[in-house]
Amino acid sequence: MSPFLGEFVGTAFLILMGGGVVANVVLNKTNGQNSGWIVITFGWAMAVFLGVYSSQKLGGGGHLNPAVTLALLAFGTFKSSLVTTYLLAQLSGAFAGAVLVWLAYKKHFDASTDADLKKAIFCTAPAIRSPLHNAITEFIGTFVLMFGALALSPSAHSLGSLDALPVSLLVLGIGLSLGGPTGYAINPARDLGPRIAHFFLPIPGKRDSDWAYSWVPIIAPIAGAMSAAWIFSQLN
Numbered sequence: 001m002s003p004f005l006g007e008f009v010g011t012a013f014l015i016l017m018g019g020g021v022v023a024n025v026v027l028n029k030t031n032g033q034n035s036g037w038i039v040i041t042f043g044w045a046m047a048v049f050l051g052v053y054s055s056q057k058l059g060g061g062g063h064l065n066p067a068v069t070l071a072l073l074a075f076g077t078f079k080s081s082l083v084t085t086y087l088l089a090q091l092s093g094a095f096a097g098a099v100l101v102w103l104a105y106k107k108h109f110d111a112s113t114d115a116d117l118k119k120a121i122f123c124t125a126p127a128i129r130s131p132l133h134n135a136i137t138e139f140i141g142t143f144v145l146m147f148g149a150l151a152l153s154p155s156a157h158s159l160g161s162l163d164a165l166p167v168s169l170l171v172l173g174i175g176l177s178l179g180g181p182t183g184y185a186i187n188p189a190r191d192l193g194p195r196i197a198h199f200f201l202p203i204p205g206k207r208d209s210d211w212a213y214s215w216v217p218i219i220a221p222i223a224g225a226m227s228a229a230w231i232f233s234q235l236n
Contacts, residue, residue: 003082006060007089008096010051014064015097015194016104017047019121023101026117027108041175049168061159062167065187066090067225068159071146075229077158087189094193098122101194102201115207122194124183124217125210134182134213135220141178142186142224145170150232185217192218 021043024032032039052062061078063069069086072078101121102109112118119125126134152166153159175184185191192214199209 001057001059003060004085004089006055006058007063007086008060008093009058010053010055010060010062011064011090011093011189011193012097012100013054014047014051015094015190016100017050018044018190019098019101019194020104021047023105023108023121026112026114026120027105028112030105030108037179038176041172041179044175045168045172048171049164052164052167056164060089061086062164063159064090064093064189065221065225066189067142067187067221068146068149070222071225071229072158074226075233076150077155090189091193094189095197098194098197099201102197102203109203113205115205118203118206119198119209120183122198123191123209123214124185125213126182126216127180129213131213131216134216137178137181138185138217138220139224139227141174141182141184142221143228144174144178145186146225146228147232150229182216186221186224188218188221190217 021032021040024030024043025035025040027033048064051064055062055064061069063072063086066087069078069083069090073080073083105121109118116125148170149159149167152170171186174186178184195209195211195214198206
């Protein structure tokens with residue numbers, strides 16, 4: 001068991017299951033095609049459950065999210081010596097999980113023609129493109145994630161031994177309530193790792209990876225998590 005292994009495996013499962021449910025809903029000729037937003041939000045919640053649980057079992061902290069790691073470093077009790085390990089594990093795990101989604105749904109990628117829907121399996125995009133407002137939405141969603149996770153944890157200023165189920169229900173609520181405008185990335189690794197995979201994978205008929213938007217699900221979640229951790233630290 002090791003911190004790198006835990007965060008890598010946990011984040012890979014997060015993206016495999018989360019990206020997988022999106023693929024099941026949007027790609028042609030799947031058994032779950034057009035099953036809708038509720039299926040996607042529940043799938044992502046279960047992805048978080050498996051990811052957090054697996055990470056903690058294998059020696060990670062169950063962060064799966066650079067915004068969480070950096071916020072705990074700045075305003076919590078996270079060790080600075082582990083930051084690089086966590087960030088590399090999260091990004092590489094997210095990339096690996098995205099590749100596995102592509103492998104699992106390879107024939108359905110081949111059978112689908114909508115390039116935007118293919119990209120949506122890997123990374124987020126706004127329903128209405130307005131970078132400032134999109135960033136505000138991602139800030140708010142990640143603020144709720146970070147503050148909620150700290151409030152649920154028995155250890156103040158850290159995630160401690162946080163059980164996987166409460167945080168997965170928290171993510172379910174965020175998806176249902178705040179996910180519509182931007183697809184609730186709320187996690188830089190969740191968006192960047194699969195976006196890189198989308199860029200490199202030989203997906204037929206794919207579009208560009210929309211790098212012009214990619215800063216929103218990186219910068220805004222980090223700012224949201226930092227703000228939540230700081231406010232939580234002032235209240236406790």
